[in-house]
Amino acid sequence: MEWFRRKPQPPPTERKEIPDGLWTKCNSCGEIIYVRELEKSLWVCRKCSYHFRIRPEDYMAILLDEGSFQEYDAGLVSLDPLGFRDSKKYPDRIADARRKTMKNDAVICGIATMAGRQVSFAVMDFSFIGGSMGSVVGEKISRAIERAIDRLIPLVIVSCSGGARMQEGILSLLQMAKTSALLARLAQTKAPYVSILTNPTTAGVMASYASLGDVIIAEPGALLGFAGRRVIEQTIGQKLPDDFQTSEFFMNHGFLDKIVPRPELRSTVSSLLDYMSS
Amino acid sequence: MAAGGYLDFEKPILELEKKIREMKEFASGEEIELSSEIVSLERKLQKLQNEIFSKLSRWQRVQLARHPNRPYTLDYISHIFTDFIELHGDRGYADDKAVVCGFVKLDGQKALVVGQQKGRDTKTKLMRNFGMMHPEGYRKALRLMKTAAHFGVPIFIFIDTPGAYPGLQAEERGQAEAIARNIREMSVLPVPIIITIIGEGASGGALGIGVGDVLLMLENAWYSVISPEGCAAILWRDQAKAPDAAEALKVSAPDLLELKVIDKILPEPTGGAHRNHQLAAQIVKGELLASLAQLKQLSTQELLQRRLDKFRSIGIYDEI
Numbered sequence: 092m093e094w095f096r097r098k099p100q101p102p103p104t105e106r107k108e109i110p111d112g113l114w115t116k117c118n119s120c121g122e123i124i125y126v127r128e129l130e131k132s133l134w135v136c137r138k139c140s141y142h143f144r145i146r147p148e149d150y151m152a153i154l155l156d157e158g159s160f161q162e163y164d165a166g167l168v169s170l171d172p173l174g175f176r177d178s179k180k181y182p183d184r185i186a187d188a189r190r191k192t193m194k195n196d197a198v199i200c201g202i203a204t205m206a207g208r209q210v211s212f213a214v215m216d217f218s219f220i221g222g223s224m225g226s227v228v229g230e231k232i233s234r235a236i237e238r239a240i241d242r243l244i245p246l247v248i249v250s251c252s253g254g255a256r257m258q259e260g261i262l263s264l265l266q267m268a269k270t271s272a273l274l275a276r277l278a279q280t281k282a283p284y285v286s287i288l289t290n291p292t293t294a295g296v297m298a299s300y301a302s303l304g305d306v307i308i309a310e311p312g313a314l315l316g317f318a319g320r321r322v323i324e325q326t327i328g329q330k331l332p333d334d335f336q337t338s339e340f341f342m343n344h345g346f347l348d349k350i351v352p353r354p355e356l357r358s359t360v361s362s363l364l365d366y367m368s369s
Numbered sequence: 370m371a372a373g374g375y376l377d378f379e380k381p382i383l384e385l386e387k388k389i390r391e392m393k394e395f396a397s398g399e400e401i402e403l404s405s406e407i408v409s410l411e412r413k414l415q416k417l418q419n420e421i422f423s424k425l426s427r428w429q430r431v432q433l434a435r436h437p438n439r440p441y442t443l444d445y446i447s448h449i450f451t452d453f454i455e456l457h458g459d460r461g462y463a464d465d466k467a468v469v470c471g472f473v474k475l476d477g478q479k480a481l482v483v484g485q486q487k488g489r490d491t492k493t494k495l496m497r498n499f500g501m502m503h504p505e506g507y508r509k510a511l512r513l514m515k516t517a518a519h520f521g522v523p524i525f526i527f528i529d530t531p532g533a534y535p536g537l538q539a540e541e542r543g544q545a546e547a548i549a550r551n552i553r554e555m556s557v558l559p560v561p562i563i564i565t566i567i568g569e570g571a572s573g574g575a576l577g578i579g580v581g582d583v584l585l586m587l588e589n590a591w592y593s594v595i596s597p598e599g600c601a602a603i604l605w606r607d608q609a610k611a612p613d614a615a616e617a618l619k620v621s622a623p624d625l626l627e628l629k630v631i632d633k634i635l636p637e638p639t640g641g642a643h644r645n646h647q648l649a650a651q652i653v654k655g656e657l658l659a660s661l662a663q664l665k666q667l668s669t670q671e672l673l674q675r676r677l678d679k680f681r682s683i684g685i686y687d688e689i
Contacts, residue, residue, distance in 0.1 A: 168689055227686045230684050257600055257603070257604065257618070260593060260618045260620070261620075264576055265680065271552040272553070272557075272676075273677075274553055275557045294545075295573060297545040298577075299548075299549050301545075302549035303553055317540060318539070327536050335540070344543065
């Protein structure tokens with residue numbers, strides 16, 4: 092849920108970090124980069140290796156065999172079980188997100204091949220209400236896990252989320268239990284699970300399926316953690332180190348198997364799946 | 370919270386109780402016949418109590434759940450169980466005192482109890498870290514739950530936490546990983562797990578010891594994806610809007626029963642569990658006995674399938 096705190100910046104739209112013009116400036120080092128070149132480098136700054144946030148479709152292009160992806164459960168849509176209203180009614184928030192992203196919710200799931208190997212694949216979409224997990228995300232991830240169990244194929248999830256979706260209250264929290272309970276069943280099979288963490292993966296998603304991979308890898312410089320930075324600063328009354336809750340911080344404390352730059356994601360995941368498949 | 374350890378909306382009740390008490394003392398000392406006045410005041414008190422407690426707002430329930438005199442895990446343990454042997458530590462880093470674990474007997478039946486513990490005074494509040502667990506607390510709980518499962522001992526959980534501790538070291542030691550692992554492992558522990566939310570059930574901090582077969586909830590406890598204050602700070606940009614957030618999040622026991630998240634609401638003594646610890650514990654004990662008897666009928670396979678189905682079915686969405 093931490094992503095809400097970072098407003099007043101406008102919420103990132105799907106191309107917010109991916110500019111329309113010919114030239115753009117790196118968010119990290121300020122380098123002026125030719126957009127075509129940035130595209131070729133998979134939206135990684137050539138000078139400082141900053142990883143721009145990219146769309147779920149971009150991850151599919153990077154990770155999956157071309158044309159192999161078959162989407163499942165695209166028609167799942169959120170309801171408003173609590174009749175939730177803050178500054179906006181929840182159904183309006185959902186309608187806006189659907190209009191803006193042309194998606195029904197914050198995760199895309201399906202079956203695809205990676206280097207010829209069939210996988211159950213899920214990728215989260217931060218542009219849809221901060222990639223937050225409500226009933227739809229929880230159900231779609233659960234079905235993706237079940238497809239891996241039923242077909243005994245690897246599970247690959249690319250996470251990108253601020254956590255559980257507050258507007259569905261307790262039902263969002265319990266999606267953590269639903270997905271994790273199914274991952275316990277997956278762990279009883281020989282189907283491997285590779286969890287890929289991208290910027291940001293925090294709170295309820297980090298404290299459930301994102302942390303439960305047989306192997307957990309992250310892109311460099313991603314924000315990863317449980318509690319929000321500001322909440323922690325308020326609680327302990329001190330400033331936190333700059334690298335706090337980055338991929339590198341997570342790696343140093345023993346909670347990541349590997350940090351993998353985007354251009355190496357595809358080959359690394361394929362090799363890992365190779366090692367973990369009979 | 371008003372000064373003196375009572376809530377603002379409890380004040381008229383407490384004042385009337387004081388008046389009755391004074392009148393009784395006066396009457397016995399002076400040998401004056403006041404019994405009809407006393408009876409009428411007691412009737413008035415009953416009416417007032419019913420009036421206030423029959424229409425509690427969600428926010429008032431949150432305040433009751435946080436009442437400084439509310440029974441905590443150790444109070445329930447001492448009233449419900451016998452032969453308590455507390456067991457400590459995660460065998461890796463430390464003994465987190467925000468969670469209490471140990472073997473107990475429930476009318477002679479062996480069990481493990483795990484519960485978050487708050488303190489009553491400044492010293493014990495700090496020692497218990499206000500009931501906010503660190504990763505080593507979740508790991509301690511899991512270690513002992515696995516031990517219990519290994520020896521076929523059922524598990525009773527008491528939830529009462531304002532959240533998993535949000536601190537630098539908690540992050541360094543993997544708060545998210547600890548909670549995720551507990552949730553996954555608890556879903557397949559092959560013994561009955563009976564959970565009672567006795568006070569506050571805040572988010573992942575509660576869920577980290579909150580996966581089981583039966584979920585009971587005291588009438589004035591709350592359970593939510595985020596604390597009302599946290600939600601208010603994020604969505605309303607104002608912590609003072611916590612009462613509105615509590616309403617919007619639907620955090621009360623009746624809400625959760627309607628959403629089919631909990632199995633049963635346990636009634637509290639008149640005026641809230643803090644008014645009568647022993648009676649509150651008796652009510653909880655009755656349910657623990659009944660739930661355990663029911664779960665003991667099931668084979669391990671049935672138990673685990675039922676537990677999976679319970680969580681698998683949670684969620685409300687549409688398919689177009």
